[in-house]
Amino acid sequence: MHKSLMIASTLALSLGVASAQTTTPTPVTPTTAPATTTPATTTTAATQVTTFTDVPAGHWAKDAVDVITQRGLIQGFPDGTFRGNENLTRYQAALIFYRLLQTGALSSGSLSQTDLATITRGMQEVSTELAAISTRVTDLERLSADQQARITALEERITALGTGAAGADVTALTARIDALEAAVRNIPAGPQGPAGPAGPAGAAANTAALEQRIAALEQRATTTGTTTTTTGTVTTDTTPTTVVIDNTTNTNVANGVTRGNLYAGVNVGASSAGNTTCTLGSGGRAVNYCASFGGMIGSTQIVGPLGARIAADYKPGRNAISADVNATFGLNTGSNIQPYVGVGLGLTSSTNRAPNTTNNVTDTYVNGLVGVDFQVTNSIAAFVEGNGRYYLSNKGTGALTNSTTATDRGFVPAVKAGLKFYF
Incomplete structure (x- = not known):
């Protein structure tokens, strides 16, 4: 019926x-x-x-x-x-x-x-269906009005961007908004039938997709580049970006251990006694090597990986004091073990070799070194180092160990080990 x-x-x-x-x-x-x-x-x-x-x-x-x-x-x-x-x-x-x-x-x-x-x-x-259709039409009209208001707000915000950091995107944003306006205008004004088996298959507006695109445009207009608009005022996000070049503190990182550039160290060492002997302490026994002890101060980085240090040591068996200045180059391995090499010049003051003299004389040498640091903590490292001194003169007893001729030149090897304190 x-x-x-x-x-x-x-x-x-x-x-x-x-x-x-x-x-x-x-x-x-x-x-x-x-x-x-x-x-x-x-x-x-x-x-x-x-x-x-x-x-x-x-x-x-x-x-x-x-x-x-x-x-x-x-x-x-x-x-x-x-x-x-x-x-x-x-x-x-x-x-x-x-x-x-x-x-x-x-x-x-x-x-x-x-x-x-x-x-x-x-x-x-059909009153129930008639009421449902009327409600859908009302909802579509309200949705269309809301979308138009949001698009208008987007246009105002994009206009406020001016020619700042987001100026390059204004043309693209405007084109996308024009496309959205065209899509909104194409929303059917009349009611659409349900999608039942026998119901009409009207062209329903894809309002969910429009909502997502408008929300994306609003987000992009807010965060494009580093420009944010607030009540018509353009402000720039100036979040600092730190770029470190040749930092002079806390730049040496080894396996999670951070150390400073400056250091001071103490060491003990030994060198060949040549064709003579050295004594261990005053009145001690004679041995075929000469012991020494000393200290150093330096920096691991002055320009990039290049550093410098000053070292001095005292050799009791020869009554000789040596001091040298070296340029160093550190190899950052990313671990606790940090090798380095260096070269420099030095002086040795010791007793004159000439017979019947007791005065001190000075000999010069070229120094080469190869060593490795083992970082124990952020501020302490143990090191082992090999030195090679090439003496340019042999006037004192602290220079060459296998010659007594003052004009001779020669090479004297030595090793040392000790601790470095970083700060």
Whole structure:
């Protein structure tokens, strides 16, 4: 009965509107009431009457279909068909009544009391669907207004960016907003039928995608480059970026251990005694090496990995004091073990070799060294080092160990070990 009531209401509605809108109504004698509700795809510009592929010229219902289609009550399906043999769904009937209310045709006075009563009963039958369609239209209108407001706000914020750090992106942002505006304008203004099995398959607006794109634009307008707009004022994020070049403190990192550049150290060492002997302490026994002890101060980095140090040591067996200045080059291995090499010049003061003399004389030498630090803590390292001194003269007993000729030159090897204190 419900289906018959909706069909009768729609038929009465169609005939009544046709008689109200045309001066010479065309007789219609349908046996089955066709009804479709989704937008058609082909219209003529002159009459706005849809041409359906399944309602050809000469069809018994052609005139009635043209009239109700021209009045906007039924628009057909997207594939250009009317589908007059299909059943009318409740949603389709509700959409027809909704369009009728929108056009004001019910208040024209051209419908009979019987037709009005039939239409009223049909509207009551689909009142739930009619209310749902009205709510969807209201929601679409509100969503369209909200999106337009957000796009307007985006335009104002982009304008405020001016020619700052984000100026290069203004053209791209404007183009994207223009595309969004076009998409919003293409949102269907009329209600869309549900996506049920027999319901209309209207072109629903992809509002979720638009929301995401607008949100992304708002975020980009806020954070593009390093520029942030606040009430029309452009401020630049000046978060400092630190670039360290030849830092002079705490730049030596080895396996999690950080050490300073400056250091001081103490050491003990031994060198070859040559063809003579050295004594261990005053009145001690003679040995074939000469012991020494000393200290140093230096820096591991002055220019890049290049450092410098000053070292001095005392050799009791020869009663000789030596001091040298060396340039060093450290090899950062990324571990606790840090090797280094160096070269420099030095002086040795010792007793004169000449017979019957007790005065001290000075000999010069070229120094070469190879060593390795083992970092124990942030401030303490143990080291072992090999030295090679090439003496340019041999006037004192602290110079060459295998010659007594003052003009001789020669090489004297030595080793030392000790501790360095970094700070």
